[in-house]
Amino acid sequence: MASPILPGTGLGSGLDTGAIVKALVNADKAAKQGQIDRGTATNTASISGIGTLKSLMAAFKNTMKDLASTTTPQFQGFAATSSDVKIVGATASNSAVNGSYVVKVDNLATSSKVTSAAFAGGTTSPITAGTLSITQGASTYNLDVKAGATLQSVRDSINADASLKGAGISANIVTDSFGSRLVLGSTNTGAGSDISVGGDISELTIDGSNVVGASGGPAMTATSAGSIGAVAIDAKFSIDGMALTSKSNTVDKSVSGLTLNLVATGTSTVSVAGNNDGLKASIQKFVDAYNALANGITKLTKPSLDDDGNPTVAAALTGDALPRSILSAIRGPLSETGAGDKLTVLAQLGITTDQKTGALNFDSAKFTSAMNDKKLGGEVQKMFAGDAGSDNGLLARMQKAIAPFSDVGGVLDQRTTSLNKTKTKLGNDQAALDRRIDTLTAVLTKKYNDMDALVGKLKATASNITSMFEAMAAQQKNS
Structure with a gap:
């Protein structure tokens, strides 16, 4: 102003x-x-x-x-180092002690992956109403499949189920030259973690002990159903010549205060120091x-x-x-x-x-x-x-x-x-x-x-x- x-x-x-x-x-x-x-x-x-x-x-x-x-x-009071982290990774806790360990990995623990037979109609193929029973080890999970379900809706129901999600089981659809297949996988590893699918829906029955698509084995067909490539196995490795197995590739019980992460087959030396x-x-x-x-x-x-x-x-x-x-x-x-x-x-x-x-x-x-x-x-x-x-x-x-x-x-x-x-x-x-x-x-x-x-x-x-x-x-x- x-x-x-x-x-x-x-x-x-x-x-x-x-x-x-x-x-x-x-x-x-x-x-x-x-x-x-x-x-x-x-x-x-x-x-x-x-x-x-x-x-x-x-x-x-x-x-x-x-x-x-x-x-x-x-x-951390101690540090662990691996001579080849592409084979074995390692971490030490405060209860570790100084030392050196030769770790030889013979094979890694694997998880289960199974496939159903192929559906020529693709992802929209109709699925019979009923109960789908998915078994892994001693646990069985029942899934109610409603009338009008399709291969895709069954996959979505499996992935939305809280109990299956908690068990580490998920599903997807893979399409090959024969049609679309329901494929189930698990984050759990080790022998005995194979997945099988039963119940009263015959077209989705999967015998987890039956191996399909294995290298050098019979060729996949439209009716092939079972574990893909191989069944789940334990990890086999040795520490300083002592043979050991583990259901997981994360090994935290073999050496006190030391956690080993098995990554690939081969040999690596793990050293622990202050x-x-x-x-x-x-x-x-x-x-x-x-x-x-x-x-x-x-x-x-x-x-x-x-x-x-x-x-x-x-x-x-x-x-x-x-x-x-x-x-x-x-x-x-x-x-x-x-x-x-x-x-x-x-x-x-x-x-x-x-x-x-x-x-x-x-x-x-x-x-x-x-x-x-x-x-x-x-x-x-x-x-x-x-x-x-x-x-x-x-x-x-x-x-x-x-x-x-x-x-x-x-x-x-x-x-x-x-x-x-x-x-x-x-x-x-x-x-x-x-x-x-x-x-x-x-x-x-x-x-x-x-x-x-x-x-x-x-x-x-x-x-x-x-x-x-x-x-x-x-x-x-x-x-």
């Missing part, structure tokens, strides 16, 4: 009415404007600070979640994440200092109690005793708190001693991740400590909402002040303009009167 203040000196009074109005308006505006400006500066800094704090907390939370992963454990480097990297990741949060909070709350050590510029959250509450929350779990037997406190791993900065220090030499001399590697997982199914590990305690602040709807979200409301209020206050100042400026300008006009008129009248008296005096003098 353009200012109604008229610039320059008043024509009637000779006064700078514009300057007078401006001074009066500024005097009236100063106190409220200063209050709004200070509030806006504080609010803007707080919004920025809380935003930074939320980012720091999110990064810390994600790191704790990654380190606590159960699918990819980050604190996972010092891996543990050190994971612990360093934890320390770095903690320090990033702690140092970030300190930066948000510590004012800038001049050469004499006196505060100059306040930080975004200087004087705010929230950052200190978060620091207190994450420091608590560090001092709690862990769930381990020999390893119970972080100091045993060389992790200590800097008394000046509050950050964590990680002593590599002390860590190496704990791993090599005190043999604590197997307990690091328990200290950080806790017992299986429990929340007594350091990572879980950390996640629990920050949850009230970082969770959706938590303290940080509430603070952000409050600050945004304050921002809106300050904006409304500024708009209201601007409207009031515009009105005041218009009123004062009109008054001073009217005053200037009146003074101008009075001057003109005075000038006329003076002229009249001067004229009268001149006439008297000349008479």
Whole structure:
């Protein structure tokens, strides 16, 4: 809105009415404007600070979640390596021991895959109504086939059945030169896991012990039904010459603390050793994440200092109690005793708190001693991740400590909402002040303009009167 203040000196009074109005308006505006400006500066800094704090907390939370992963454990005390991962993969648990094992895979465990006879009519071939009984091992699953069913609808019913899905059995349709066949497969492997199909629907009967389509065997015909290629078998392998079998290609019972993943036939050497480097990297990741949060909070709350050590510029959250509450929350779990037997406190791993900065220090030499001399590697997982199914590990305690602040709807979200409301209020206050100042400026300008006009008129009248008296005096003098 353009200012109604008229610039320059008043024509009637000779006064700078514009300057007078401006001074009066500024005097009236100063106190409220200063209050709004200070509030806006504080609010803007707080919004920025809380935003930074939320980012720091999110990064810390994600790191704790990654380190606590159960699918990819980050604190394994031992590491297993295979000389040929294309033949055997291996992972070691914390109960493993150092050693080397020669693993020879003779054959992998296989699953069952069976086919029905061919239907010349394709996927829409009609299927007789009745009961379809699918058997695997000692388990039988009955499926009710309604009237009007087709080969495709039977396949869909098998795949939609919860009990069959839970057993790992699925179906599909494969079409060859003879027609379309219902093919059933299973995720279960090993001898005795063959699938058979019975019931009172004769066209879908499949004898799992009958092998069809085997290499070198009779050629497939339209009526061929049974196990495709071969029946399911156990894996056969040896460890250091000892012959073993397994229904699964994942072998976790043969060597204590070691899980073997059989991939292909052949020989590979599996070595197990202390996972010092891996543990050190994971612990360093934890320390770095903690320090990033702690140092970030300190930066948000510590004012800038001049050469004499006196505060100059306040930080975004200087004087705010929230950052200190978060620091207190994450420091608590560090001092709690862990769930381990020999390893119970972080100091045993060389992790200590800097008394000046509050950050964590990680002593590599002390860590190496704990791993090599005190043999604590197997307990690091328990200290950080806790017992299986429990929340007594350091990572879980950390996640629990920050949850009230970082969770959706938590303290940080509430603070952000409050600050945004304050921002809106300050904006409304500024708009209201601007409207009031515009009105005041218009009123004062009109008054001073009217005053200037009146003074101008009075001057003109005075000038006329003076002229009249001067004229009268001149006439008297000349008479």
